[in-house]
Amino acid sequence: MAATEDTRLRCPACGYNLTGLNQASCPECGQRFLITARKPPRPPLTALHWTLLIIFIAVGLVLVGFPLLLWINGTGR
Numbered sequence: 321m322a323a324t325e326d327t328r329l330r331c332p333a334c335g336y337n338l339t340g341l342n343q344a345s346c347p348e349c350g351q352r353f354l355i356t357a358r359k360p361p362r363p364p365l366t367a368l369h370w371t372l373l374i375i376f377i378a379v380g381l382v383l384v385g386f387p388l389l390l391w392i393n394g395t396g397r
């Protein structure tokens with residue numbers, strides 16, 4: 321498989337292959353256009369991400385903390 325896949329994205333003015341291009345203008349003829357196949361920028365952390373992160377940390381704390389609590393209680397006699 322080729323490193324750069326041909327997405328058939330061509331300049332409407334001159335037909336230049338625009339695959340992998342991140343700018344909204346043709347480097348060949350300077351024609352400006354909208355790149356519809358462009359990947360959106362990485363979104364910032366949302367509330368859902370934070371919730372999942374907190375749940376992940378909480379589960380980790382329980383998995384580590386609960387045996388530790390049993391161990392402390394067991395050796396505290």
Ligand SMILES: [Zn+2]
Binds near residue numbers: 331333335347348
């Ligand atoms: Zn062009």
